[in-house]
Amino acid sequence: MQGSGPINMDAKVVNNAPFKDIADVLTAKGTAVPRYDKRTFVLWESNEELCKYYRVNEVTIEDAIHAVIDEGKMLFGFYDWFKWAPSKNQLAFISGEGRFFVENKNTTVADIPMKDKLRNFTPSGFVDLDIEWLSEDEVIVARAKENKEWNEGPMPTMYTALYIINIKTGEQKQLTFPKANEIDNSTQVIGSTITWTRKNEKQDQLDVWIKSNPTSPEQLWLEDVDMAPVFWGGISG
Known part of the structure; x- marks a missing residue:
């Protein structure tokens, strides 16, 4: 789960992408890793003002829950x-x-x-x-x-x-x-x-x-x- 701010699924900062690096290692060992862009990252350019009103529960907890549910449907529904x-x-x-x-x-x-x-x-x-x-x-x-x-x-x-x-x-x-x-x-x-x-x-x-x-x-x-x-x-x- 990402920290504060509009962060993508890789938690990319400049040339570093620590979430992607961790996911690659775990996936190579056979562990499924759901990753997701925070809604503030997706909406920031088109609606920066709306992003300022999101609470921690929405952009952290709810986004993480939906990511796990959606990826579960993706993997195990097929x-x-x-x-x-x-x-x-x-x-x-x-x-x-x-x-x-x-x-x-x-x-x-x-x-x-x-x-x-x-x-x-x-x-x-x-x-x-x-x-x-x-x-x-x-x-x-x-x-x-x-x-x-x-x-x-x-x-x-x-x-x-x-x-x-x-x-x-x-x-x-x-x-x-x-x-x-x-x-x-x-x-x-x-x-x-x-x-x-x-x-x-x-x-x-x-x-x-x-x-x-x-x-x-x-x-x-x-x-x-x-x-x-x-x-x-x-x-x-």
């Missing part, structure tokens, strides 16, 4: 962002600062217990927003281009396609090829079969697509479903 490896003590997850999806969301794999630094696989200029294990050495992610221009208002749609990442070799290749206004995500792997949902921004419902293996053609399987189906066992037919 269960598809955390996946254990099929047979190894490895955890694949989406990491990155900030509550919005438009930038800084990276595919990360950690060995448990953690011995080395976390390995990030998302190339610069992109965000990964969904993850699923394909094999012991491969994960499938839903990837979109970063949107660094957006900073307020309704969050823009992130148009994702699926990519396979080999976490051993680092090789990455595109798996699905949606149209420009379509979104692929909610991947599930059952044996060698891959399923995912696809929709465009005008659709209220989803279509389920399927590939019998990573190199096979993609096929439309189910139309107009409310949510991604959950499979147990295998797929037939």
Whole structure:
């Protein structure tokens, strides 16, 4: 928690950013660290007069509580962002600062217990927003281009396609090829079969697509479903 004054999430003073340094160390050791800009920092330039009337309870206690609640919803409300490896003590997850999806969301794999630094696989200029294990050495992610221009208002749609990442070799290749206004995500792997949902921004419902293996053609399987189906066992037919 920051001290007095309009302070950002890094507690930055000149070239020093002690909160960021502490967060980086804790995160590297596997500890989640919620950070936030004080409301006085966010509003200072646009409404300096209003900031003078905030009390300690509002800018310190309430801001901290909301930051923890919001980050908790962010991390644990998206269960598809955390996946254990099929047979190894490895955890694949989406990491990155900030509550919005438009930038800084990276595919990360950690060995448990953690011995080395976390390995990030998302190339610069992109965000990964969904993850699923394909094999012991491969994960499938839903990837979109970063949107660094957006900073307020309704969050823009992130148009994702699926990519396979080999976490051993680092090789990455595109798996699905949606149209420009379509979104692929909610991947599930059952044996060698891959399923995912696809929709465009005008659709209220989803279509389920399927590939019998990573190199096979993609096929439309189910139309107009409310949510991604959950499979147990295998797929037939």
